[in-house]
Amino acid sequence: MPSHHLQYKKKRKKPPGRPNSAVLPLYAALDLGTNNCRMLIARRTRQGFRVVDSFSRITRLGEDVAQSGRLSEDAMERTLKALLVCAKKIQNRNVTFVRSVATEACRRADNALDFLNRVQCETGLNLEAINPEEEASLALTGCASLLNLTKPKALVFDIGGGSTEVMWIELDRLGDPQVVDIISLPIGVVTVSEEYARAQEVSHDSYRAIQDHVIQELQAFDRRNAISTDVANGSVQMLGTSGTVTTLGAIHLKLPRYLRSKVDGMNLPFDEIHRVSHRLAQMNCDERAAHPCIGASRADLVIAGCAILEGLCQLWPVGELTIADRGIREGILLKLMRSQDQA
Secondary structure (H helix, E strand, C coil): CCCCCCCCCCCCCCCCCCCCHHHCCEEEEEEECCCEEEEEEEEECCCCEEEEEEEEEECCCCCCHHHHCCCCHHHHHHHHHHHHHHHHHHHHCCCCEEEEEECHHHHHCCCHHHHHHHHHHHHCCCEEECCHHHHHHHHHHHHHHHCCCCCCEEEEEEECCCCEEEEEEEECCCCCEEEEEEEEECCCHHHHHHHHCECCECCHHHHHHHHHHHHHHHHHHHHHHCHHHHHHCCCEEEEEECHHHHHHHHHHCCCCCCCHHHHCCCEEEHHHHHHHHHHHHHCCHHHHHHCCCCCCCCCCCHHHHHHHHHHHHHHCCCCEEEEECCCHHHHHHHHHHHHHHHC
């Protein structure tokens, strides 16, 4: 995901009698993915929460894990440096409640446990490697408020660095999402790029091969839930959270730089997904790196993400995608806050 700049509100003097927000506890959510290390620190509000600090850095922890089965020393060193920044922010702000999770790279690597123990020793952070179901649940919690209540069923997905989670959702009579089925594909922008890209470029044939791979992996999931039938009936919406979809949204809007407030919650027609993806595929890596909504750190990954997304769109022609610039971190924050209500 690009380095998104969250919008902060200017501080205003509070009228007499209103509680001082500074005395309210702070919550931190850290998501260590295959490609990114991201953290939010937030304070609870009546509407949900307000972000007071954030951190995002591309560390590529899962680099070459698909081939070697292990986290490399360079990748671990890069990631530890990022985690030390997170730990310092948490300490400096006296955060009360913290949850730190790791996803596909730490599920897959043979030496993941050693790395997690090293993180604990060197940073004090207690990173837990969560399973795909928990990862998907957190992502859904984080972006569920963007679901359209007029459509009773939904496909919700998260294209990550090392895996892609897809959820089949039904909205109950109160409009709350209920997970009917979930699948985690071992297909992400990092793993696909390493397998299919040559000299940082994905060829036309490789692009189609990625799409076909995604569709093949999802056929049984589609059949057992009769998803295509519901899509044909027009009762399904699609909601996506990932750097791929937010990048496409920003490019579609012709933003001079990435703006979360413009992208989060927007709707993008499938034909526009195809148009923007095709345009990006025509660029070389240097041209993509120069784009203000992509940058050098993601220029070699975004085409793989586009191919994965187009595979989803081809299998399930819903016609329109709702883009969420929110997910696991927001889900962690909301669940932490709810758990305090029940304590």
